[in-house]
Amino acid sequence: MRLRKSLNDRLIGWKMAGGAKEAVANMLQRGGRNKMVVIGFSIVLLMVILALLAPILPIADPTPSELHPEDQTLPPHWWERFGYNVSKGDGHWFGTDELGRDVFSRVIWGARVSLMVATLAVFFSLIIGVLLGLTAGYFGGKVDYVIAGTIDLFWTFPAFLLALAFAAALGGSLTNVILAISISYWAGFARLMRGQALSVRERLFVEASRALGAKNIRIMFAHVLPNCLAPLIVWASIGVADAITIESSLSFLGVGTQPPTPSWGYMLYRGIPYLEEAPWVATFPGIVLLLTILGFNLLGDGLRDVLDPRMKGMRR
Amino acid sequence: MADLVSYVVRKLLLAIPVIFLATFIVFLMLYLTPGDPVTAIAPPHVTPEELDALREKYGFNDPFIVQYGRFLERLVGGDLGKSVARASLNTDVSYLLGQRLPKTLELMAIGLSISYGIGIPLGVFSALRQNTWKDRGVMVFTLVAYAMPSFWLGILLMMALAVYTNILPAEGTVGGFKSILLPALTLGLGNAALTTRMMRSSMLEVQRQDYITQLRSRGLPEREVIFKHALKNAMLPVITVIGLDIGWFVAGAVVVETVFSWPGIGMLVTSSISNHDFPTVQGCILVLAIFVVIGNLIADILYAFVDPRVRLG
Numbered sequence: 142m143r144l145r146k147s148l149n150d151r152l153i154g155w156k157m158a159g160g161a162k163e164a165v166a167n168m169l170q171r172g173g174r175n176k177m178v179v180i181g182f183s184i185v186l187l188m189v190i191l192a193l194l195a196p197i198l199p200i201a202d203p204t205p206s207e208l209h210p211e212d213q214t215l216p217p218h219w220w221e222r223f224g225y226n227v228s229k230g231d232g233h234w235f236g237t238d239e240l241g242r243d244v245f246s247r248v249i250w251g252a253r254v255s256l257m258v259a260t261l262a263v264f265f266s267l268i269i270g271v272l273l274g275l276t277a278g279y280f281g282g283k284v285d286y287v288i289a290g291t292i293d294l295f296w297t298f299p300a301f302l303l304a305l306a307f308a309a310a311l312g313g314s315l316t317n318v319i320l321a322i323s324i325s326y327w328a329g330f331a332r333l334m335r336g337q338a339l340s341v342r343e344r345l346f347v348e349a350s351r352a353l354g355a356k357n358i359r360i361m362f363a364h365v366l367p368n369c370l371a372p373l374i375v376w377a378s379i380g381v382a383d384a385i386t387i388e389s390s391l392s393f394l395g396v397g398t399q400p401p402t403p404s405w406g407y408m409l410y411r412g413i414p415y416l417e418e419a420p421w422v423a424t425f426p427g428i429v430l431l432l433t434i435l436g437f438n439l440l441g442d443g444l445r446d447v448l449d450p451r452m453k454g455m456r457r
Numbered sequence: 458m459a460d461l462v463s464y465v466v467r468k469l470l471l472a473i474p475v476i477f478l479a480t481f482i483v484f485l486m487l488y489l490t491p492g493d494p495v496t497a498i499a500p501p502h503v504t505p506e507e508l509d510a511l512r513e514k515y516g517f518n519d520p521f522i523v524q525y526g527r528f529l530e531r532l533v534g535g536d537l538g539k540s541v542a543r544a545s546l547n548t549d550v551s552y553l554l555g556q557r558l559p560k561t562l563e564l565m566a567i568g569l570s571i572s573y574g575i576g577i578p579l580g581v582f583s584a585l586r587q588n589t590w591k592d593r594g595v596m597v598f599t600l601v602a603y604a605m606p607s608f609w610l611g612i613l614l615m616m617a618l619a620v621y622t623n624i625l626p627a628e629g630t631v632g633g634f635k636s637i638l639l640p641a642l643t644l645g646l647g648n649a650a651l652t653t654r655m656m657r658s659s660m661l662e663v664q665r666q667d668y669i670t671q672l673r674s675r676g677l678p679e680r681e682v683i684f685k686h687a688l689k690n691a692m693l694p695v696i697t698v699i700g701l702d703i704g705w706f707v708a709g710a711v712v713v714e715t716v717f718s719w720p721g722i723g724m725l726v727t728s729s730i731s732n733h734d735f736p737t738v739q740g741c742i743l744v745l746a747i748f749v750v751i752g753n754l755i756a757d758i759l760y761a762f763v764d765p766r767v768r769l770g
Contacts, residue, residue, distance in 0.1 A: 301708035309730045310486035393608045427609045435604040
């Protein structure tokens with residue numbers, strides 16, 4: 142509650158024309174009454190806190206330099222009720238993996254990696270998309286023709302395939318995965334931004350500020366952009382969910398984050414041979430992965446319903 | 458009809474730049490790959506002069522655009538290069554692709570049938586019971602199925618239907634038709650979530666229209682109103698996006714085939730990536746991209762066929 146209020150206060154402090162601050166503030170305020178937004182936001186917040194606090198939480202080292210063969214695939218200590226022999230386990234909440242590392246700690250550190258990659262990738266896509274979309278939509282004409290054509294080209298191409306091609310070529314590493322997702326994902330933001338810019342530039346306040354002698358750059362960033370903030374927030378939330386899916390899929394295929402850095406996708410991949418004897422190796426990273434993606438999707442879908450109830454249930 | 462033909466031609470022409478982009482990305486891939494391609498093919502203990510000669514011979518010293526032009530020239534002739542993986546050394550990439558293509562098509566066809574077989578009835582069911590707990594249950598299913606990454610869904614289904622119960626074979630193709638069910642189900646379920654949502658909202662929209670109210674007021678049995686009149690119209694937007702689903706399936710196939718060791722193009726991509734067999738990776742990505750382009754074309758054409766307003770726009 143307090144967070145939302147302070148955000149509202151800050152938004153009111155912005156100097157924006159055309160009711161942009163009201164639109165965003167209104168979206169956040171009504172979002173607080175939407176069940177999907179509340180559930181989604183809670184999940185996201187929990188994951189972010191866990192990811193941020195990973196280094197100071199009292200959990201095992203996710204990548205110990207010394208491996209203990211006797212610790213391999215120990216069941217979670219509370220799985221006694223499922224008939225597992227837990228005599229050797231010493232407080233592993235999610236058990237240990239095939240190398241004897243604590244799965245709980247790797248899941249938490251994996252959240253750090255996943256969230257960082259996804260947020261940065263969405264951030265860079267957002268910047269590329271906003272710059273190109275804003276330029277195309279605001280100026281129109283030939284500029285728009287060229288940029289819109291490029292946007293459509295990238296939009297047609299499935300982001301995952303493009304990211305796979307780039308990640309395979311560049312080689313797996315955190316930076317390359319972020320780069321690969323950013324290159325593949327920006328078109329969505331650009332389309333959205335262009336559409337918004339096309340409609341906002343016709344509004345009276347844009348004309349008024351032009352009449353007052355404002356330069357194009359100023360109108361674009363001080364007037365047109367803020368009025369597109371609300372849909373951008375929605376798209377960014379859904380984008381983080383998509384980016385987490387792409388990142389984990391890439392690591393699952395072995396071209397994403399490289400071991401020993403903990404990554405949910407790779408943990409699931411390593412868990413496949415142990416599905417029968419040690420199902421916890423794959424199950425826990427999978428549950429947390431699903432929950433995180435679900436959280437961002439719920440947040441995005443909920444905010445979108447709040448923003449534009451007509452779009453309810455539509456997503457293509 | 459003439460406007461439909463000109464629309465289709467226009468769309469076909471627009472597909473060309475997308476295919477060009479695909480060839481460019483695929484070429485750029487090899488260009489970006491770290492390491493000198495010549496050292497990979499040169500025999501051991503080769504002198505720097507000999508390396509230079511090799512570079513000259515294979516044209517690696519030429520400017521980027523010349524190399525790209527030569528790449529396109531080869532592509533037009535149907536030459537996708539030769540594999541450099543140990544297991545399939547010097548085999549034509551086009552031959553490898555031809556071997557794998559039917560498997561991927563088979564998987565996608567069954568996956569699509571599952572997706573529509575589940576999505577359409579479920580969407581109608583949900584719409585007819587709008588705002589009841591049954592409707593909410595279906596919506597929760599779609600939310601979860603949509604959020605679930607395909608490899609994780611695949612692992613869960615594998616645990617439930619193969620590892621613990623032995624109903625279906627876990628991987629490979631030895632089980633005959635039974636072996637395709639698990640990968641196809643994995644591929645189909647995620648898309649079924651989208652189909653359900655679309656079907657539901659489309660059905661709700663159609664039910665609000667005047668002609669449905671009019672049919673009801675004339676005393677037509679509800680069953681007839683729904684299945685004879687509303688369903689037909691509500692299904693149109695769902696069917697027209699079948700082409701767009703192909704894009705989803707292409708991305709999904711890469712992951713799902715890897716999970717279940719299904720010997721299609723998707724698995725070929727991942728195994729070639731780990732073998733550093735870049736000519737094969739290039740070929741696979743190109744073929745998958747062409748799939749997507751064809752899918753989008755089908756979507757556009759179906760849409761224009763159904764809704765004449767689109768052709769004129």
